[in-house]
Amino acid sequence: GEIPLMVGSTGEKMLRLTLPHVxxxxxxxxxxxxxxxxxxxHLERLDALCxxxxxxxxxxxxxAAVLVTAPGGLTRSSGAARERHTTGISGxxxxxxxxxxxxxxxxxSHIQIVLDPITPEAIEWLAPTIDRVRQx
Numbered sequence: 148g149e150i151p152l153m154v155g156s157t158g159e160k161m162l163r164l165t166l167p168h169v170x171x172x173x174x175x176x177x178x179x180x181x182x183x184x185x186x187x188x189h190l191e192r193l194d195a196l197c198x199x200x201x202x203x204x205x206x207x208x209x210x211a212a213v214l215v216t217a218p219g220g221l222t223r224s225s226g227a228a229r230e231r232h233t234t235g236i237s238g239x240x241x242x243x244x245x246x247x248x249x250x251x252x253x254x255x256s257h258i259q260i261v262l263d264p265i266t267p268e269a270i271e272w273l274a275p276t277i278d279r280v281r282q283x
Contacts, residue, residue: 153210157189159196166193166200171208176261177233181214183249190254210257211250215243215276217262217269235263240272244279 153171156162157178166172172193179185190209197204216235236246250258262269 151208162193162196163200166197166202166207169207171210171257173210173212173259175212176214179211181233181236183246183253186211186250186255187253208256209254210259211255212259212261213247213250214261214263215273217264217266217272219266219269220263240275240279243273243276244283247276247280248283 151170152168153173154161154165154169155173155175156165157174162172174186174189179189193207193209194204197207214233214235216237220235220237236243238246247258260273262273
């Protein structure tokens with residue numbers, strides 16, 4: 148089968164060039180403040196740009212990288228200044244699941260979880276959240 152093409156950009160020039168051709172669009176958590184409310188304007192802008200380049204917005208899937216902070220996580224350290232002040236989603240498995248499901252509710256079809264810290268314990272902590280999201 149075909150390999151879906153994804154663009155991960157918020158830049159207008161890049162989006163205008165790629166939106167006529169891609170299957171999916173992705174945004175990084177620091178670009179939208181890691182919140183559902185922060186993502187809405189980006190989705191609205193994506194819709195408008197799709198229409199401007201002659202693409203049906205419904206044909207472009209929407210994905211997002213979301214920072215989730217597990218117990219023991221402090222701040223994801225990637226070196227990028229804009230990421231240093233982004234708050235990860237945290238709480239009980241039910242609270243984190245509810246937050247992740249909020250992204251689905253605004254049209255995000257796939258979430259890339261950026262887990263902090265990346266440890267076996269954090270992955271075990273995240274498992275009930277994943278189960279909850281998949282049940283909904």
